[in-house]
Amino acid sequence: MTASKPQPRPCSIADALSVVGDKYTLLVLRETLFGVHRFDAIARNTGAPRDILTARLRKLVEAGVLEKVPYQDRPVRHEYRPTPAGRELQPVLLLLKEWGDRHLAETPPLVWEHDCGADVEAQICCRACGEELRRGSATPHYQVPGWSLSGPVEA
Amino acid sequence: MTASKPQPRPCSIADALSVVGDKYTLLVLRETLFGVHRFDAIARNTGAPRDILTARLRKLVEAGVLEKVPYQDRPVRHEYRPTPAGRELQPVLLLLKEWGDRHLAETPPLVWEHDCGADVEAQICCRACGEELRRGSATPHYQVPGWSLSGPVEA
DNA sequence: CATGAGGGTTTGGTTTTCCTACCCACTGGC
DNA sequence: GCCAGTGGGTAGGAAAACCAAACCCTCATG
Numbered sequence: 001m002t003a004s005k006p007q008p009r010p011c012s013i014a015d016a017l018s019v020v021g022d023k024y025t026l027l028v029l030r031e032t033l034f035g036v037h038r039f040d041a042i043a044r045n046t047g048a049p050r051d052i053l054t055a056r057l058r059k060l061v062e063a064g065v066l067e068k069v070p071y072q073d074r075p076v077r078h079e080y081r082p083t084p085a086g087r088e089l090q091p092v093l094l095l096l097k098e099w100g101d102r103h104l105a106e107t108p109p110l111v112w113e114h115d116c117g118a119d120v121e122a123q124i125c126c127r128a129c130g131e132e133l134r135r136g137s138a139t140p141h142y143q144v145p146g147w148s149l150s151g152p153v154e155a
Numbered sequence: 156m157t158a159s160k161p162q163p164r165p166c167s168i169a170d171a172l173s174v175v176g177d178k179y180t181l182l183v184l185r186e187t188l189f190g191v192h193r194f195d196a197i198a199r200n201t202g203a204p205r206d207i208l209t210a211r212l213r214k215l216v217e218a219g220v221l222e223k224v225p226y227q228d229r230p231v232r233h234e235y236r237p238t239p240a241g242r243e244l245q246p247v248l249l250l251l252k253e254w255g256d257r258h259l260a261e262t263p264p265l266v267w268e269h270d271c272g273a274d275v276e277a278q279i280c281c282r283a284c285g286e287e288l289r290r291g292s293a294t295p296h297y298q299v300p301g302w303s304l305s306g307p308v309e310a
Numbered sequence: 311c312a313t314g315a316g317g318g319t320t321t322g323g324t325t326t327t328c329c330t331a332c333c334c335a336c337t338g339g340c
Numbered sequence: 341g342c343c344a345g346t347g348g349g350t351a352g353g354a355a356a357a358c359c360a361a362a363c364c365c366t367c368a369t370g
Contacts, residue, residue, distance in 0.1 A: 008202030010264040012255030013185055013248055019259070023176065023327080030168055034304045039348055045306055047163030049328055054349065064258070075336045077347060085258050087290065091279045092250045093168055094288075096175075099247070100167030103219070103240050104174065109165040109302070112293040118283030120293050124246045125280050128273030133249075135242065138267040138275050147264070149189045151200055178358085194317050204359050209318065230366045232316060 010144050019063045024048040025056050033090055037079035094122055165299050174218045179203040180211050188245055192234035249277055
């Protein structure tokens, strides 16, 4: 009577994707980070159908990624602004953009010029020591009993 | 007779998500980067239904993110390994993991210990100058006529 | 020859998504 | 007042995606 359904791996990536992994969700966030905060403009720029956009915005507000801010009364209208948690996803978007630039686009539609003068190219570093993080320079520790990197293990 | 449907913003993030934005896709990639390369194990660890997994694997192979490598004849069996392009997505997963750790999980299921001794926490830097990338330290340049950061513009 | 593992495909039913249209509150022009 | 226009949604039905379970095929081993 045990183990009716094996659970998938406990994982923060999966948790994060349960919030931002739906279609259009990261594009909606992109718009708010670009400074586009209104329903109609977000719908136009992402291509999301209006009812889907309504659902995504509601979920993102509930998850604390966006907040709904009134910008006028009579009639009350709201705009959607990223919370600090939402802004923390900006690096994810930056890396996805760069990956798309490298592997899918002929000409990158958008380029950022850093204050140092170069076009922005991101590098992932260890916050503690400043070294670039590379494959094999860190060792994983699974904190969940019954699991290892390769899969479930016996107790 | 022009402009029947407005196109969404041309964007490499959207392009990237058209490849890796489907449900389970990034979890499948996670498994292959963890060293789990076989169909059954990937299905178990991600929770993806088998037919969906078949579709995702095929798409990822076509997109050049994974490759199908035979590991035995009689019967021929294949495993799925990340290509260089697939490994380039590892930072995206790392950032999603950290975001999930910070905002959704009580205890991070998985921690990486960097060679320097600290638990890994990623920092995004400018590859050219080494400075941490922060909000406002770069200016965008849209390369597509008819578009700006805030939306479509007149020609 | 039965059993079992690996790697799928098929079937059939349930959700999601998508699309078009409509609604409501208000404003500004006439 | 009447009309069109804007912002932010709902409603309803068709299309696509998803899911669980069952099935299939190839080979290996006992």
